[in-house]
Amino acid sequence: MLYSLHPYLKYFALLGLVPWSESCAHSQFVQKLYSAFLIILNAVNFGISINFPQNSELFLSLMVNVIVFVAKIVCVAVIVLQMMVHYDDYFRFCMEIKYLGLRLQCELKIHVGRLKWQSYAKILALGIGCLVTLLPSIYVALNGSLLYFWSSLLSILIIRMQFVLMLLYVDLLGQHASLLGKRLQNVLECHLMGANCSLDSNANRLCSLDFLLALKQCHMELYHLFTHFNDLFGWSILGTYVVLFSDSTVNIYWTQQVLAEVYQYKYLYATFSVFLPSFVNILVFCRYGEFCQRQSVMIGSYLRNLSFHPSIGRETSYKDLLTEFIMQVEQNLLTINAEGFMNADNSLLMSILAAKVTYLIVLMQFSSV
Template sequence: MEQQLRDWLRYTVVLGFYVSPCKHQPIKHLVWAERPKVRFRYRLKIIYLYALLPWICVLYVNALIYRKFVAGVMLSWLLTMVFFSSQAFSNLLIAAEGIWRRQQHEEFLRRLQEIELSLKLRLKQDVNVGWLVRRVRCLLEYLLWLTFICYCLFIYNFAYLQYVGYFWYSIWFAITMRLRLIQLLIYVRVLQHYMKCLCMKLQQVVAYRMAPNRQLMDINYEKLQSLDYLLAIKEIYALLFKEFQLLNDFAGWSLFSIILSYMLDYGCTLYWALLSWEGYQERRKYCIACFWWFVPMTAIVWHLCLLCDNCMKLDRFIAELLSKIIITRSSKSLHSYRLLVHQFSTQLQLQYIEVTGKSFFTLNLRLLMSIGIAISTYMVIVIQFLTI
């Protein structure tokens, strides 16, 4: 799965998401004459990443200078300026993570291959990579096509509306933020699959320990009861936990800024929809444009939060399964096994697998409710301003 992700990530260099570190470039396997070309292309990509930072700043300042102020809509102009600033700030963080978090991102991808091989070789688990690649590709195509179609429909309905914001200046920002969330969503989807594979093997161990007399013919129970097998499960879990830590490390700030910017986006868009109902704009056309803007954004955020929530549930399910392993015999041969179960249980109690926005919030279904409450509160305040 690692190689497929790297193939897809090649196209994200333009947006500044990922460039493989130089020491991982396969230069030594190339012909001597080709090595300078590879190094040159790599340096060009790094230069491009560094050039993204001032380019984003120039685009932001240019929009502030050339966007004319519309009299009589001071509150609307202020809200859209704050929202546009949050988009620019999010893109700066995404580009900065692409530059200064390359090593963590590369380690994250490398460990995916390590987890896959550990499941295959140490636990004899069929990871079913072909099925996973097809499912992930379908998910990726679905989200990309949904984003593209809804974006085109939004622009078609939006082009003739009176607008005081910075939409035409922020198209690059909006596309980068959407694709960044889709990238992280794909990562979480792959990690969820690996967690399910680990749960399946742990379930077999628990079933054997709870009902040793009910054995199936196609399962090697002699291997299931061994200390090495449980140790392999523990080490693979540690790899998965490290993967989520790396994900939070190289993408935590961009997740925090994008979710915050989307909250402002929801608020601003609903505010403009409210103005359209008051007769400030053409009501029907603006509500249609609003709908096409909300659909892909809501689908991506909801899907990401759902996947993160499922990973947290699988983590707690692993802890629940491990607590069911009861060793009644007190022989010395089982002392090491019993000690390992205790250590693994303690580890699960102290460690929690979760995706966070730099610990400001945790991505799960509860976050969606919190966002809804915050937007509702914001709309109540805005309505009070409109009634004055």
């Protein structure tokens, strides 16, 4: 699935987000130089713009501006550096997705195919939305004074496009977990029917020991795929979440300042075009992560229900393998984790919302001083 998108994904190399070439060492070296140039360019642009602050800017807003855009510069450096260091790991990750899909098709007789059109539509809509919502900020920057916007425009593009790419990868992982869960559900239903079902007109039975072993091995490979994704994009997820959280929180604060007539109403275009897509991205990514965790829970639920079936107790080898499988699923959860700092799920979304309220209250209290 991911390999079918490679002709399009490779253009993200212009932002330093994916390797341009898999085998050409010279091309990879040139792209590493280009990635280093992007990092230096971001830092230099911000360093130049910070030396020409606007005298009319309130101190608190000036300080908040600097903090937000420094966070973006650091986040971009983390994203680009992580990809520079893990070029080979990126292609290994893509190959692992391909091999897992082949294993699901050959051993479990699951038709993997491509992503559903709904997934393509969601990813495409988010990508276009991230680009289109830059237009109001550009309009305000051209017709007024939007501090540090131009120096951070490249950073905003890199961060938003990286987020879209990570959503695509997580959607792929969630689909594989869903396919494995559905096949386990078929095994459970087959046992409930008394093992009177066959697998797609194949001689092998769903209730066989070999099929359960294949399911167990596929789950372990899927867990390693989740782990590889977390290792490959963990710091990028963390940095992106920090930027999206600070961006959305600060721009809600600036919206309140505009409504209080501290700033002109034209700035509402810029603030809405920042905190709305930031909040949507946070929401969507948390929901994708929650979907993966739920699939992991459903897999464990199917296995535990299977272990209670009366026929299982009469087959010692099948029961022992099933017990090992249950322990494997309970210990190896399919989660999206950012270097151990947080899991992407609904609980993270609620924590972010609570933190937003707290920081907004603090900012409003300082602005009234």
